[in-house]
Amino acid sequence: MPGMKNSTINLRDLVILVADQNSYLRRVVNGMLRGFGANKVLEVEHSNGLFQALSSQKVDLLLCDMRLPPHGGLKLTRTIRRNSDNENRTLPILLMSSDTSESTVKNARDSGANILVAKPMSPSGLYDRLGWIVFNPRPFVDTATYFGPDRRFKIEGYPGGVGRRKGDKIIDVAAEEGPALDQSDIDNLFSNARSGQE
Amino acid sequence: MKKNNYPEAKLFYADTRFERQARKPGGTERKNAIEKAQAAVDDLKVDFGVWIDEEFNILNAALAELEGDPRDKGALERAHKSCSQLRDVGGTMGFQLVTFVARTLCDILDAYIGGSPYDKEVIACHMDAFKLARLEQYRHLQPEDVPEMTAGLLRVVELASIVPPEPGK
Numbered sequence: 001m002p003g004m005k006n007s008t009i010n011l012r013d014l015v016i017l018v019a020d021q022n023s024y025l026r027r028v029v030n031g032m033l034r035g036f037g038a039n040k041v042l043e044v045e046h047s048n049g050l051f052q053a054l055s056s057q058k059v060d061l062l063l064c065d066m067r068l069p070p071h072g073g074l075k076l077t078r079t080i081r082r083n084s085d086n087e088n089r090t091l092p093i094l095l096m097s098s099d100t101s102e103s104t105v106k107n108a109r110d111s112g113a114n115i116l117v118a119k120p121m122s123p124s125g126l127y128d129r130l131g132w133i134v135f136n137p138r139p140f141v142d143t144a145t146y147f148g149p150d151r152r153f154k155i156e157g158y159p160g161g162v163g164r165r166k167g168d169k170i171i172d173v174a175a176e177e178g179p180a181l182d183q184s185d186i187d188n189l190f191s192n193a194r195s196g197q198e
Numbered sequence: 199m200k201k202n203n204y205p206e207a208k209l210f211y212a213d214t215r216f217e218r219q220a221r222k223p224g225g226t227e228r229k230n231a232i233e234k235a236q237a238a239v240d241d242l243k244v245d246f247g248v249w250i251d252e253e254f255n256i257l258n259a260a261l262a263e264l265e266g267d268p269r270d271k272g273a274l275e276r277a278h279k280s281c282s283q284l285r286d287v288g289g290t291m292g293f294q295l296v297t298f299v300a301r302t303l304c305d306i307l308d309a310y311i312g313g314s315p316y317d318k319e320v321i322a323c324h325m326d327a328f329k330l331a332r333l334e335q336y337r338h339l340q341p342e343d344v345p346e347m348t349a350g351l352l353r354v355v356e357l358a359s360i361v362p363p364e365p366g367k
Contacts, residue, residue, distance in 0.1 A: 010225030014216055022283045024242075024249050028290055031242055035235030037226040060216040067282070090212035098286050098301070120289030120297055123235035127228060134220040142208040150209070 007131045011038035015058060018043050019050045019073075020065040020096065025119075029063060029096075032123050036130070047071040054080070054088050061130075066097035066108065066116075073097070074111045081112035081147045089147065090140060092133050096121065100180045105189045112148025114138075115190050118183050125183055132187070239290065246291045254328060256280045261321055268316035278307045295331035298341045299324060302351045309359040320358045327351060 016038050018029050026043045033041050042059075044050045046069050053059060062080075066073040073095045080088055095108045098119040108116040115129050138149040181189070226234065257280040263273035285300035303324045310316055327347060330336050341348040 008225045008227045009220040009231075010222045011220060012224065014219050021279070022286055024246075024283065025287050028239060028242060028287060031238030032235040035233075035238040036231040058215075060214070060219070090214055092214055092216050098282070098304075119286040120291075122290065123232045123239065127232055127235070130220070131228070134217050137211060137213070137217055139209045140212050142210070 007135055009036070009127070009131050009134050011036050011130075013040060014038060014060040015040045015042065016061045016063065017041075017050065017053055017059045018063045019045075019047070019068050019076075020063075021045050021067075021069055022065075025065075029121070029126070032121075032126055035123065036127060047076055050076065054091075059088060059091060061092050061094070063094045063096060063117075066095050066099065066104070073113075074107055077108075077111040077113050077148075084147075094129060094133070100182070100186060102181055102185075102189070105181055105186050109151055109190055110146075112146070114149055116186050118181075118186060129187075136191075243291055246287075246293075250284065250288075250293065250296065250332065253280055253284055254332070257284070257328075258325065261325070264316065265318050265321070268310075274307065274310060278304065278311070281307060293331065293337045294340050295336055295344070296328065298348070299327045299331050299351065302355050303328075305355045306358045309355075314359055317358055320354055323354060324351070 011033065016033055018026050018033070018041060020026050020029070020043075023045065026045070030041045030043060042053055044053055050062075050064070050068070054062075064073045064076060068076065071079075077093050077095065080086060080091060080093065083089065093113045095111075095113045095116045096119055097104060097108070097116055100116075100118045105116055114133050117126060117129050140148065141150050225231075257277055260273050260277035260280060263270055264277060267273070281300050281304045285297050285304055288294070288296035288300060303321075306314075306320060306324070330347070336344075
């Protein structure tokens with residue numbers, strides 16, 4: 001994650017909500033955040049607790065497990081983003097997942113999450129993703145079908161400069177989950193590569 | 199030019215309280231913040247051995263129930279939950295091999311959820327791998343440091359994930 005090495009983020013007095021059914025993981029993430037300087041970290045173990053927390057106080061940052069029971073992080077993210085009356089609609093959402101296949105990462109991005117962090121997490125990995133949200137803010141897009149951080153990407157073209165040929169036919173193939181992506185590939189899928197904002 | 203029926207997309211910067219506050223001076227410098235966070239993780243390592251043994255026992259019990267009745271969805275879900283927890287935390291706490299073994303076992307349990315036939319030998323070899331990965335002399339190793347075990351488990355996942363066709367199809 002370039003540009004993060006010397007960045008300092010100030011988490012003091014920010015209300016950070018950690019949502020994961022794994023109590024040990026919540027303790028670990030809580031410990032990391034407090035190490036970063038956070039002093040108001042809340043924990044919930046399921047999505048009902050999450051919505052209760054969001055409705056009872058102002059939350060500044062949400063770290064949510066992709067498989068948070070019973071609804072799952074994707075559905076929760078969409079719910080938070082799509083409700084136009086919701087004051088948490090633009091809440092920064094960081095999804096945590098051990099499944100880092102390309103399809104999962106794209107689903108996370110398309111749900112409106114700001115970033116996805118691969119589990120197991122490291123302190124530097126988490127710090128840099130938080131810094132990325134702070135120092136590389138993406139504009140929000142509000143359309144009839146999507147509300148969330150801008151997902152547009154620069155089209156790099158086909159590998160090796162080979163384009164589609166006139167005689168090539170489009171065929172339907174089965175969905176491919178693909179291999180697990182590492183954190184830098186995940187970051188790239190979330191990066192806003194629009195002109196001048198790479 | 200043909201116009202679509204959708205209204206124009208609105209584009210705006212939210213500039214949330216998180217972004218505003220996090221940019222303010224007075225934060226913990228990156229290197230220092232990461233060291234403090236790592237120290238907090240290290241403090242938790244003291245009781246991680248206890249937690250991992252408890253979780254291993256829960257997993258073992260759920261898998262024993264599954265062996266008694268491979269169609270027991272509750273046992274399968276409990277085993278998957280416990281295995282996922284081991285997978286998600288192991289690496290952070292310095293138990294890299296535990297995360298690797300848990301990841302392959304989760305893949306197998308996912309395959310069982312998807313309809314692959316239960317095979318007690320597959321489960322048994324993973325539980326043996328867990329016992330090895332839990333040992334002090336193995337826990338810091340990466341999967342590439344134990345290539346035979348890694349290749350073996352990945353091959354087991356490959357074979358165990360095959361869903362046989364339904365009769366007549």
